[in-house]
Amino acid sequence: MAKEIERTIGTTMETSIYVEQQRTGDTFPQITMCTMRDGAFVAMQPANSGNIVFAGVSQGTSVISRMVGADYAEMMELLTRAVNNRTRQRNYFRLLNNLLEGLISEDDFYKEIEEKEDEYVIEEMETPSPERLRHALILSQGIKDVQNSEDLSSLFSFSSEATDHELKKIEADGRL
Amino acid sequence: MAVYNNIGDTIEGEAVDFDGRLIRSQGAKKHPLTKKTMKLFTTDRNSHAVVRKAGVEPTDEEVKAATAHFHRDVDDKVTADALSVYTDLKAKVRPETIHGEGASGQHGTNFATVNNHTIATVKMPLPNLMKKLGMSNNALTTVNDAD
Numbered sequence: 001m002a003k004e005i006e007r008t009i010g011t012t013m014e015t016s017i018y019v020e021q022q023r024t025g026d027t028f029p030q031i032t033m034c035t036m037r038d039g040a041f042v043a044m045q046p047a048n049s050g051n052i053v054f055a056g057v058s059q060g061t062s063v064i065s066r067m068v069g070a071d072y073a074e075m076m077e078l079l080t081r082a083v084n085n086r087t088r089q090r091n092y093f094r095l096l097n098n099l100l101e102g103l104i105s106e107d108d109f110y111k112e113i114e115e116k117e118d119e120y121v122i123e124e125m126e127t128p129s130p131e132r133l134r135h136a137l138i139l140s141q142g143i144k145d146v147q148n149s150e151d152l153s154s155l156f157s158f159s160s161e162a163t164d165h166e167l168k169k170i171e172a173d174g175r176l
Numbered sequence: 177m178a179v180y181n182n183i184g185d186t187i188e189g190e191a192v193d194f195d196g197r198l199i200r201s202q203g204a205k206k207h208p209l210t211k212k213t214m215k216l217f218t219t220d221r222n223s224h225a226v227v228r229k230a231g232v233e234p235t236d237e238e239v240k241a242a243t244a245h246f247h248r249d250v251d252d253k254v255t256a257d258a259l260s261v262y263t264d265l266k267a268k269v270r271p272e273t274i275h276g277e278g279a280s281g282q283h284g285t286n287f288a289t290v291n292n293h294t295i296a297t298v299k300m301p302l303p304n305l306m307k308k309l310g311m312s313n314n315a316l317t318t319v320n321d322a323d
Binding site for chain 2: 114147
């Protein structure tokens with residue numbers, strides 16, 4: 001669908017640019033094109049203008065989410081969550097190292113984890129929507145050691161059952 | 177005894193053996209269904225987990241219902257390219273690298289015995305899925321590789 005939109009917009013845009021160029025004699029404007037799962041938009045800045053013009057088409061909310069920054073805010077939130085969960089892992093292994101080095105006793109080790117659970121223990125707390133899981137998969141491309149669905153659900157505190165369920169659907173569809 | 181290999185299939189036992197080409201310690205995590213704080217391991221490629229001592233059904237009705245699909249009989253086994261293995265927080269887990277029968281070519285396989293409460297579940301490996309979606313996973317690294 002997105003490719004279809006891209007093709008249509010591309011043709012329309014090129015035609016209008018050509019007509020505009022013939023009329024004004026301007027050089028080609030600077031154009032940015034962005035295609036998404038359910039839509040596409042273009043941003044165009046004529047060479048002799050400070051204004052930027054947007055045009056787009058969408059069957060869902062992805063274009064609007066991108067343009068108003070909702071995607072960005074959600075990705076920031078997911079990344080923050082991922083950093084905090086990796087910090088919990090680091091805290092756990094740091095404490096384990098203290099135990100192995102003999103700096104704390106075994107009793108102290110378990111007591112510390114029990115008393116400050118949020119510092120050391122990862123918890124699943126969200127059933128991700130398909131859209132959020134899609135964002136998590138996009139982000140996971142650049143994050144080390146995300147090898148399986150358990151890693152993904154641990155990193156983003158997603159329900160592992162729901163993550164597996166959604167990933168199976170994505171795999172069957174063959175696309176995000 | 178039965179062998180399970182579908183994503184989500186789970187075994188639970190009071191003693192479990194598990195192995196994989198790689199075994200990664202992932203720290204502490206609450207099990208999503210039992211809500212118990214446990215140690216998490218993940219395995220990669222050619223992985224198995226088998227119940228050596230039968231699992232005990234939980235008494236809490238809510239947990240019992242959530243875990244009704246678990247397989248708890250001796251010799252029940254999960255086999256897959258990715259497993260999550262939750263062990264009791266106090267369990268001693270010391271993976272050993274073994275070579276020869278059951279190990280692939282020049283690479284060994286890592287094997288561990290847990291004599292405590294353990295839950296192992298078949299998970300979905302991501303590299304193939306990412307490739308199918310045309311996405312990159314080249315930031316992935318491998319650690320604790322067997323010799």
